[in-house]
Amino acid sequence: MLSELQQRNLAVVFGLVDANRDGLLTSADLDVFVGRLIDRLDLQPTSPALEYLLVAFAQWWRQICVQAGVDTRGAVTLAQYVDGVDRGLREDPDFLVEVGVLVDVLYADAVRPPDTVLGLAGMVAVCDAFGLPEPVAATLFEQLDEDGDGKVGQPEVRAAVRRVFLG
Template identity: 30%
Template structure:
């Protein structure tokens, strides 16, 4: 059963998927979201980073559960998204599609390609969503579980997994998409 915390996290990430803000996620929203990440980090169209982000987004979209809209195209409502979290296949989707998408974005955020990101690299993306530097710093500090001033891809992947699946109110990953 989805907890209140999980519902709030799922609704928050759904809003980020719903690029046009119409309350329904469709394939165009996912493509737009992928492009927003590419634009945020200055990823050139058709470059390896662009292909990785768009490919991961396409895999994520194919893996999402939804229903047919009036035009026969798959659509996902927030109610369907939250309800799906209770299904046994949702953790598999998280592991095989949602977390890999997050890690594809992590890879392009890692500007110096050292396998880790610092606060400035994380803030570049979070500021696009209106997050202030102070909030980003609090989130970064919570995700930086070894307190070395960097997030590794392992820390980030674990946090993304916690975001989607953990019911633990103290899990660091709860804040990966911003404070709830």
């Protein structure tokens, strides 16, 4: 059973992806959401990150639909999404693999050479792509930067995303 914190976290994720704010997730919502990410992250058509992002989101959508018991052309309510995540976490040890792939792609795109880790500017860019304002990005960055060195490594970001789902 998901904790109250996990349920709130999942509601935030659902709200970010529900592009038309109708309380249902559809492939059209996901297309709009992914399009926003592509635009805000300035991913070029020839970018390998773009292909990985599209494949990862398509796999994530299929996973959501399977767990919710709906066809990929259907719609998923918040309750179905939360119940599906709960079931997936309990029944499938690989349930968060697709989420991990998304995190890795976004992290790799946000870290620009010569940097090798995520700085505040990269966090602001990623949060902006999700429609989150700069103050939220700064707060998230502070929470992720546990040692206060102004840098966040990929393992720290993956662990934080896992905490969203696992509480």
